[in-house]
Amino acid sequence: MAALIHIENLSRHYGDYCAVAGVSFDLQPGEILGFLGPNGAGKSTTMQIISGVLAASSGRVQLDGYDLHAEPIKAKRRLGYLPEVPPLYPDMQVDEYLSYCARLHRITRSEVAQAVARAKERCGLSAMGARVIGNLSKGYQQRVGIAQAIIHNPRIIILDEPTSGLDPNQVQEIRRLIQGLAEESGILLSTHILPEVQSLCDRVLILHQGRLVYAGPVSQQQQDRVLVSLATDNSDTRLLETLPGVRQVEPLGPQQYRLTLDGHHSPADIAEAIVKQGGRLAELRSDQDDLERIFSQVTLGEQIQ
Template identity: 50%
Template sequence: MSDVLVQVENLSRYYQSHCAISHLSFSLKAGEVLGFLGPNGAGKSTTMQVISGNLAPSEGEVSIAGHDILEAPRAAKQQLGYLPEHPPVYRDASVDEYLKYCARLHRIPRNQVAAAVDRVKQQCGLEDAGTRLIGNLSKGYQQRVGIAQAIIHNPPVIILDEPTVGLDPIQNREIRSLIRSLGDQHSVILSTHILSEVQATCDRVQIIRAGEIIYHSSTKALNQGHESSFKVALRKPVNPEELLSLDGIDHAEALDAGRFRVFFAPDANPDALVEAAVQQEWGLYELIPEQQSLEDLFIELTHSEESAAK
């Protein structure tokens, strides 16, 4: 048994003639959290609906823990918890009734249902909401009920479509830490618009645009591998060429008066710059490391593709 839990191969999906996703391939190992990023309409939700068996793929294959979603849907879905974009809750049921029903639907034996319901209520912070009607709950609480529903049968694979929409910042942090802790034992696929969320919770990130994966990397590599840049502010006017002559500096660009953005080669450090500044009395008063954030990358990637398309 390999530990690849989700295998997506050459997946395409058309709505009539409109192509929502084309030839996606990726895989997910046990214990990984994969972040799915993309602008609106990029095909994130479609991909998740196909993986969860809510939509049939036009082409390609999806297998969950070795079970093909089309050939053995029941075995595949048993390994799967899915939170769609809109939480699939019954507004006329109470939280307890609803979660019990979900537990039974996922074939949890009758005598373990109560324990499972208690566990997810505790995990999702729903202890106080048990007897309330779902229709009367706030959006954030409904979202939590949706997450609770997806993890009630302890599935190895969890698919969450924008799980933190509508949550306040504190709930948001709780849900993120919940997702992180789920990621220890489960494989999680997560889609979101919020880029910092991906950096905070995911092991790997995929940026998808117009139905194609345009970027794929681990978040760790994302935080390291790029050339580092510093924002430098000097009291004394200095010519950018003087900076360039220093050790380890690739190039420098002047921003406003006395400020520069200085790019270093990967893994170089700004010793030389500081030394030079002290010796020549440039009056260094600001030295801020700039990390290339996911946001920059996201905008750069989606934007450059757009202009390339024009």
């Protein structure tokens, strides 16, 4: 299946400073791809290059098969973009603003009303058309921002911090909206909220100092590691290393370990094997903080095992 976004050796320099260095990745249809990194990592620069706002110093960007440099208009038509600060006009009504956005995307006059209605329905704004944007809650303003990004029915959607500043109920609503959008589009989601990535994303990319330092599936990182606490003596490590399905044993504290599994054995298999070999199992649970651990390791310059 052809990638919706294909990035190849992307770089951006500001004089002697390199903001993005040789970044390459793909976004597949129907995928929600998490885009992480500490402040100053180059995420915003990369997204601005992909959206055509900023020129790359070198490298290649393809959007749904169109080269952004060679065919910029065709490429940008495939893309919807919500920046961290939504580009809203607070004095305009929702319908007025979305109609304006539709015309910017060169939707024909006869199709504008249909495009606005469809975007409002997808974003839960059907009853808000006559409301002034500045009078809406932050959550509904975010919905309007997403609606302008999808008004032209793009195959690619870039969302930069879409739940920033929202209350917990609004966050859940926006997350459900994003999941619905992924049924028809590929989504690149930039956020600092790791639980959001774990709940929404199929894969994750981590950028650090302009370089892509990690790429992998979110689900795998949660499934192939478990945390174990034993109530035994100093032979714990040797006992755990002999268990079938255990690829690595990482001591965390007294009788506490992180086990990396081979993907063919479940946590229940590990618990049963520990008991059979005479170990006294105090606790065994999934490593729920795995993505946070990976993020800390790669952004602090350590190696992922």
